[in-house]
Amino acid sequence: MADHMTSGVRVWPAVEQDLPDIKRLADSAKQSLGFVHRESLRRAILRDEVIIAKVDETMIGFCHFYRRQDRTFTIYHIAVEPASQHSGVGRRLIGAVVTDAQEHQASVVRLKCPMNLEANGFYRCVGFAQAGVETREPRHLVLWELLVADAAPADTSSPQESSIGGRDAG
Numbered sequence: 001m002a003d004h005m006t007s008g009v010r011v012w013p014a015v016e017q018d019l020p021d022i023k024r025l026a027d028s029a030k031q032s033l034g035f036v037h038r039e040s041l042r043r044a045i046l047r048d049e050v051i052i053a054k055v056d057e058t059m060i061g062f063c064h065f066y067r068r069q070d071r072t073f074t075i076y077h078i079a080v081e082p083a084s085q086h087s088g089v090g091r092r093l094i095g096a097v098v099t100d101a102q103e104h105q106a107s108v109v110r111l112k113c114p115m116n117l118e119a120n121g122f123y124r125c126v127g128f129a130q131a132g133v134e135t136r137e138p139r140h141l142v143l144w145e146l147l148v149a150d151a152a153p154a155d156t157s158s159p160q161e162s163s164i165g166g167r168d169a170g
Helices: 016-028 038-046 089-103 119-125
Strands: 004-006 009-013 050-055 058-067 072-080 108-114 129-134 141-147
Touching (some): 009 089, 016 050, 050 089, 072 089
Antiparallel strands (some): 004 009, 009 050
């Protein structure tokens, strides 16, 4: 994965030293993400399956995903600090995952998002298509997918994403 930098925001793969900041951000987004286990994040970091966004030395976002053997990428968690939402950070994190999916010749990127979250509008804006709804308690989940072959090459260097329809992260 490449290191992308514009407008002071850098997006690149996480290293173990980033774990405390990633966990802090995950915990601050617990209402949307649910509980995120530190050990699962640590293992994902070791597999290069966590991408982070920083301004200077401050963590402002992360995306935790999984590369399945069937050429499917699954996004498990994505979060952006509230003060950095609607500024293109979430779009850049998704763009970095799509670039990684293209490099690994994946066919699709998938994720699930609780139906009541504004993040569903964000996923639609960045190119995901609704693939269904999973009905389970306590909340219904919208299933989203992005066909990698249909995805434009990820432009993770452009800061011009401030008018997206949903939040940068769910």
